[in-house]
Amino acid sequence: MSVDIGIIGLAKSGRTTTFNALTGSKADIGGLAPHIGIAKVPEPRLKVLVDLLHPKRVVPAEVRYVDMGASVKDLAKDKVIGGQSLAQLSNVDALINVVRAFTDESIPHIEGSLDVDRDIATIDLELAFSDLAILEKRLEKIELSLKGAKQLERQGLLHEQEMLTRVKAKLENEVPIRELKLTTDEARTIVNYQFLTAKPLLIVVNIGEEQLPQAASLEAELNSHYSRPKCRLIALCSKLEMELAQLDNSAAEGFRAEFGISELGLDRTIKLSYELLGLISFFTIVSAEVKAWSIQNGTSALRAAGKIHSDMERGFIRAEVISYDDLVRCGSLSEARKRGVLRLEGKNYIVQDGDIITFLFNV
Numbered sequence: 001m002s003v004d005i006g007i008i009g010l011a012k013s014g015r016t017t018t019f020n021a022l023t024g025s026k027a028d029i030g031g032l033a034p035h036i037g038i039a040k041v042p043e044p045r046l047k048v049l050v051d052l053l054h055p056k057r058v059v060p061a062e063v064r065y066v067d068m069g070a071s072v073k074d075l076a077k078d079k080v081i082g083g084q085s086l087a088q089l090s091n092v093d094a095l096i097n098v099v100r101a102f103t104d105e106s107i108p109h110i111e112g113s114l115d116v117d118r119d120i121a122t123i124d125l126e127l128a129f130s131d132l133a134i135l136e137k138r139l140e141k142i143e144l145s146l147k148g149a150k151q152l153e154r155q156g157l158l159h160e161q162e163m164l165t166r167v168k169a170k171l172e173n174e175v176p177i178r179e180l181k182l183t184t185d186e187a188r189t190i191v192n193y194q195f196l197t198a199k200p201l202l203i204v205v206n207i208g209e210e211q212l213p214q215a216a217s218l219e220a221e222l223n224s225h226y227s228r229p230k231c232r233l234i235a236l237c238s239k240l241e242m243e244l245a246q247l248d249n250s251a252a253e254g255f256r257a258e259f260g261i262s263e264l265g266l267d268r269t270i271k272l273s274y275e276l277l278g279l280i281s282f283f284t285i286v287s288a289e290v291k292a293w294s295i296q297n298g299t300s301a302l303r304a305a306g307k308i309h310s311d312m313e314r315g316f317i318r319a320e321v322i323s324y325d326d327l328v329r330c331g332s333l334s335e336a337r338k339r340g341v342l343r344l345e346g347k348n349y350i351v352q353d354g355d356i357i358t359f360l361f362n363v
């Protein structure tokens with residue numbers, strides 16, 4: 001299971017450019033076909049582990065980005081997003097909305113003028129429309145089923161009807177599902193519908209090169225409105241980021257210094273997406289291979305093992321765990337073992353960010 005992030009937005013907002021920047025791809029700008037690309041999750045601790053352990057192979061965790069091709073407005077032909085596009089979007093773990101802030105006379109803005117707030121609201125509305133359509137369909141079905149339902153089934157249906165009606169009222173008042181306070185049971189039901197406004201949202205404000213000196217202040221100003229539950233905003237120049245992604249390391253370094261970019265937009269974007277998704281990293285070191293994995297914060301050792309291989313989950317015996325800091329302090333796993341710093345943990349152990357884990361299992 002990789003992490004999937006869908007890139008959406010209005011036409012000519014810079015979605016494909018952002019996709020290319022994030023994945024180092026060279027997808028055809030202006031093309032309408034969906035693009036799928038993979039980015040390696042930047043993980044500075046991985047480099048330290050490599051320097052320490054000299055593995056033969058190092059495998060970073062990955063994120064998959066999907067550039068939907070057509071704009072959200074074009075996907076939503078009959079007011080709502082449907083068919084294959086909806087299926088594709090429903091499957092992602094988080095959304096990136098690329099909003100145009102760059103000016104370019106030769107590329108007319110699709111809405112006639114530049115207005116970041118308006119464009120953010122437009123996309124929010126499109127996503128809400130899609131969710132409302134799904135809600136309405138489900139509510140109609142529940143209504144029908146209630147007619148012939150037996151007592152037990154009836155209770156479940158009434159329960160769901162009550163909750164979905166509540167969610168619908170909120171959506172109609174422009175409150176996205178990601179902001180609702182739900183009980184664990186309710187959240188579990190909601191997850192099954194894969195609502196678009198339930199997904200964490202990262203707003204990428206795509207600024208022009210000439211706006212770069214103001215990027216930080218613009219970002220802070222916009223974030224004061226848009227940093228809401230499971231929603232964050234970042235300002236970056238996708239065009240420049242794309243060009244940077246296509247340079248080799250030393251050339252990119254010079255370029256970044258020239259434009260005063262301290263951290264790559266790609267790295268920040270992935271980091272923010274991870275924060276939004278509540279993801280943490282753990283590492284495995286197996287026969288000269290150091291590998292990083294992403295899991296939801298709060299995952300048990302048993303489930304973490306299952307992420308690597310289902311056999312590991314089925315045959316789980318225990319996990320040998322050391323924190324990243326402890327390993328760095330000891331210098332090697334064998335030294336850590338000698339000093340008794342390695343812990344043996346059971347299947348219910350909650351994996352911590354930076355844990356280095358060896359799973360013991362039998363098949």
Ligand SMILES: Nc1nc2c(ncn2[C@@H]2O[C@H](COP(=O)(O)OP(=O)(O)OP(=O)(O)O)[C@@H](O)[C@H]2O)c(=O)[nH]1
Binds near residue numbers: 014070240
């Ligand atoms: N000046 C400037 N142009 C940009 C920037 N980002 C994107 N563009 C240009 O804007 C045009 C549209 O960019 P795309 O990345 O294709 O945008 P899109 O949202 O994928 O567009 P469509 O898929 O065609 O709807 C391209 O000509 C880009 O080169 C930017 O930061 N500055």
Ligand SMILES: [Mg+2]
Binds near residue numbers: 017
């Ligand atoms: Mg495009």
